[in-house]
Amino acid sequence: MNASKKVAAVTGANRGLGFETCRQLARLGIQVVFTSRDPSKGQAAAGKLHEEGLPVVYHPLDVTRFESIEHLAQFVRC
Template structure:
């Protein structure tokens, strides 16, 4: 299912720090947030907190150092929307 009427963003490292704050602020503005997180438990907790605040959030398990993880993330995003309007990397991957 896709919807081209939404404004959307994928934020890597969206479960902490600057990534979480960017997700919170964009969520307040009505953006659909694809929250990338290497740690699925922490990502789900962050997504739940943002959702409780009124944001539309889809948690995306994502390790940008893994080709398989990136491929899976692309597949998951495409299940929800046909394009991303922005991508923000806040990942602390060395």
């Protein structure tokens, strides 16, 4: 993670408002952590933004599971 950039972690990013939020934040130069509860859906959707030249990074997140939130927090801190 680039420590000099603002970082935004977006939940439910594989579709809908989450997906478009990732696109808009990445276009502003913010480091976007693109998350979804289903890794295959999330990585496929993040790939669409990579094709647009937007450097989002993917990490799984299920907001109903505490350990999943902890894993994401550790990832963002690194």
